[in-house]
Amino acid sequence: MEDINKKLIEKREEALLGGGQARIDSQHKKGKLTARERITLLLDENSFQEMGMFVEHRSQDFGLDKQKYPGDGVVTGYGTIHGRPIYVFSQDFTVLGGSLSETYAEKICKIMDLAMKSQTPIIGLNDSGGARIQEGVVSLAGYADIFYRNTKASGVIPQLSVIMGPCAGGAVYSPALTDFVFMVEDTSYMFVTGPNVVKTVTHEEVTSEDLGGAKAHAEKSGVNHFTSPNDVTVLKEVRDLMTYLPQNWQSLAPHKKNFKFDSKKLETISSILPENNNMPYDIREVIDQVIDDESFREVHKDFATNIVVGFARIEGRTIGVVANQPISLAGVLDIDSSRKGARFVRFCDAFNIPLLTFEDVPGFLPGTDQEWNGIIAHGAKLLYAFSEATVPRVTVITRKAYGGAFDVMNSKNIGADFNFAWPTAEIAVMGAKGAAEIIFRREIAAAADPVAKLTEKEAEYAEMFANPYRAAERGIIDDVIKPSETRSRVANAFKILENKKEELPMKKHGNIPM
Numbered sequence: 001m002e003d004i005n006k007k008l009i010e011k012r013e014e015a016l017l018g019g020g021q022a023r024i025d026s027q028h029k030k031g032k033l034t035a036r037e038r039i040t041l042l043l044d045e046n047s048f049q050e051m052g053m054f055v056e057h058r059s060q061d062f063g064l065d066k067q068k069y070p071g072d073g074v075v076t077g078y079g080t081i082h083g084r085p086i087y088v089f090s091q092d093f094t095v096l097g098g099s100l101s102e103t104y105a106e107k108i109c110k111i112m113d114l115a116m117k118s119q120t121p122i123i124g125l126n127d128s129g130g131a132r133i134q135e136g137v138v139s140l141a142g143y144a145d146i147f148y149r150n151t152k153a154s155g156v157i158p159q160l161s162v163i164m165g166p167c168a169g170g171a172v173y174s175p176a177l178t179d180f181v182f183m184v185e186d187t188s189y190m191f192v193t194g195p196n197v198v199k200t201v202t203h204e205e206v207t208s209e210d211l212g213g214a215k216a217h218a219e220k221s222g223v224n225h226f227t228s229p230n231d232v233t234v235l236k237e238v239r240d241l242m243t244y245l246p247q248n249w250q251s252l253a254p255h256k257k258n259f260k261f262d263s264k265k266l267e268t269i270s271s272i273l274p275e276n277n278n279m280p281y282d283i284r285e286v287i288d289q290v291i292d293d294e295s296f297r298e299v300h301k302d303f304a305t306n307i308v309v310g311f312a313r314i315e316g317r318t319i320g321v322v323a324n325q326p327i328s329l330a331g332v333l334d335i336d337s338s339r340k341g342a343r344f345v346r347f348c349d350a351f352n353i354p355l356l357t358f359e360d361v362p363g364f365l366p367g368t369d370q371e372w373n374g375i376i377a378h379g380a381k382l383l384y385a386f387s388e389a390t391v392p393r394v395t396v397i398t399r400k401a402y403g404g405a406f407d408v409m410n411s412k413n414i415g416a417d418f419n420f421a422w423p424t425a426e427i428a429v430m431g432a433k434g435a436a437e438i439i440f441r442r443e444i445a446a447a448a449d450p451v452a453k454l455t456e457k458e459a460e461y462a463e464m465f466a467n468p469y470r471a472a473e474r475g476i477i478d479d480v481i482k483p484s485e486t487r488s489r490v491a492n493a494f495k496i497l498e499n500k501k502e503e504l505p506m507k508k509h510g511n512i513p514m
């Protein structure tokens, strides 16, 4: 028995070394942790249960028969985060550059299948040179097996991807199919084709970092939802985000009973809006004054900054916040902000997270760039996402709610449950000046002093519509509330909506504008 146990211990020790000490040292030199070190930080202490530690690849080609490593470049298993079960895979760059073989894909698929059967979230830690080149098409088929499962799992269990090294070629599509992508500054990158191919095809010279680093994907493409400075921080942030999410589509996010709210905030909330309604303010200040203290976790912080989305808590319960941001492009809706908002709304609705919308929107961004790149279809995405959402939905209009953008931003007529407006709200087809220029065009042109006439007509229109009462008279909003009443009204609304049940019409699936 002793010998048998000794053999097991030796085999385990060999597996724990991955691609060997030299490659582990090289990984550390790059500022990166190993696959197993990452799992240790991600999960609760001693909770990891590994599966497939002795799996080896079956390939004989290009000398691979002489390069076998137990585990074959990916560590898979399950454990807990804050006591809640989670499946995890962690790609091991020390083994053949973390490249994906047939058996490696089988290991990932095995835990994806278990995660689905047990309705438990899955987190992938990515650090890989992509398809194992020596294995050819079986590796590509392995990727397809994973993508297929990612798609099937979408909306059933939360799927998170953490990019902690290279992620290139077709490999990018697994993270892209998951709900949230985290990236580490300087050490991670994602691209469909690398700088060399880019140079050959388009003659552009670009570094890996500029092409597909954390910053590029956080600011330009929107592929990256969260950026962290290093491996340790990113894993802490993943653990934190998990506290806002449910285990699956049929459960609720954990209730944090010991929440805090500093009631002094109720006194300062009214002073956030500037006196001049054309001046900007930071909507995040409003959000912070309504939600539980320090509970806001902004998603996509550096992408499409004219809309703010993120998770928060009200009285300890997770909510999703969607808010126009007046300090960026005056909070206008454009292609990227519509895409960003729509994707977030879809996530929240899929996972039973109530939605709170703060609205201050002057309309859609005009211009050929927007029209030719499809603002119509992209704006429709946000409209569709809100319209189809059956979770509790509350809107607070703080200031402007103009035109089609008013409809899109979780209006009552597209199914919001409670819509409140601050007394500063202006709910109208457009701003007073633009409106006066159109409807009083002839009168203004015929006036002795057209400028004075425009000012007069602008004031007339503003008096009639630059307030929330017209909408309140028609029931298009449910109440006009003081800013200091916002938290209690919103909290009460979510409480009364706790058992909300709304069924969508029977269908195979809708056809969301893509």
Ligand SMILES: CCC(=O)SCCNC(=O)CCNC(=O)[C@H](O)C(C)(C)COP(=O)(O)OP(=O)(O)OC[C@H]1O[C@@H](n2cnc3c(N)ncnc32)[C@H](O)[C@@H]1OP(=O)(O)O
Pocket (backbone or CB within 6 Å): 095, 096, 097, 098, 099, 128, 129, 130, 131, 132, 133, 134, 140, 143, 166, 168, 169, 170, 171
């Ligand atoms: C689904 C379709 C796809 O995935 S298509 C994409 C296929 N993959 C690629 O084209 C990337 C190929 N790899 C690379 O360009 C580099 O290895 C990258 C990822 C940039 C990392 O560079 P660097 O940090 O310098 O490491 P390295 O090149 O020394 O690699 C470490 C060891 O790993 C190996 N490796 C790497 N990638 C693969 C791969 N795809 N298939 C098989 N082996 C791979 C390298 O050969 C190297 O091995 P060794 O340490 O020299 O024995």
